[in-house]
Amino acid sequence: MSPVRRCSRTACGRPAVATLTYVYADSTAVLGPLATYAEPHCYDLCAEHSERLTAPRGWEVVRLADASAPSRPSGDDLEALANAVREAARPQERAGQQGGASRAADPREVARRGHLRVLRSPDS
Numbered sequence: 443m444s445p446v447r448r449c450s451r452t453a454c455g456r457p458a459v460a461t462l463t464y465v466y467a468d469s470t471a472v473l474g475p476l477a478t479y480a481e482p483h484c485y486d487l488c489a490e491h492s493e494r495l496t497a498p499r500g501w502e503v504v505r506l507a508d509a510s511a512p513s514r515p516s517g518d519d520l521e522a523l524a525n526a527v528r529e530a531a532r533p534q535e536r537a538g539q540q541g542g543a544s545r546a547a548d549p550r551e552v553a554r555r556g557h558l559r560v561l562r563s564p565d566s
């Protein structure tokens with residue numbers, strides 16, 4: 443058992459030095475410091491795979507830090523930024539909590555309207 447995180451690329455067992463986060467809403471792949479914990483849309487990458495990273499067609503790659511560079515800026519700021527990105531990448535839970543969503547979320551409304559039309563008697 444090793445606490446060292448491994449590169450997520452197939453057949454690559456090198457230690458991970460960076461975490462790639464896909465922000466689907468913005469079609470952006472953010473490469474930042476190693477995440478403190480794993481999330482479904484995050485992929486740990488080793489130094490080599492971080493450098494070779496290419497985004498899918500139509501996507502943009504944002505590099506928060508070159509993890510292999512000898513002099514790194516203060517890790518706290520970068521980590522905060524990376525965490526903010528991961529926060530934004532989460533499923534839109536908050537969108538459903540904002541007002542107005544409850545009306546559209548009630549499927550019975552539509553069914554009831556349809557039912558009323560069907561109830562009209564052909565003799566009246």
Ligand SMILES: [Zn+2]
Nearest residue numbers: 449454488491
């Ligand atoms: Zn690798």
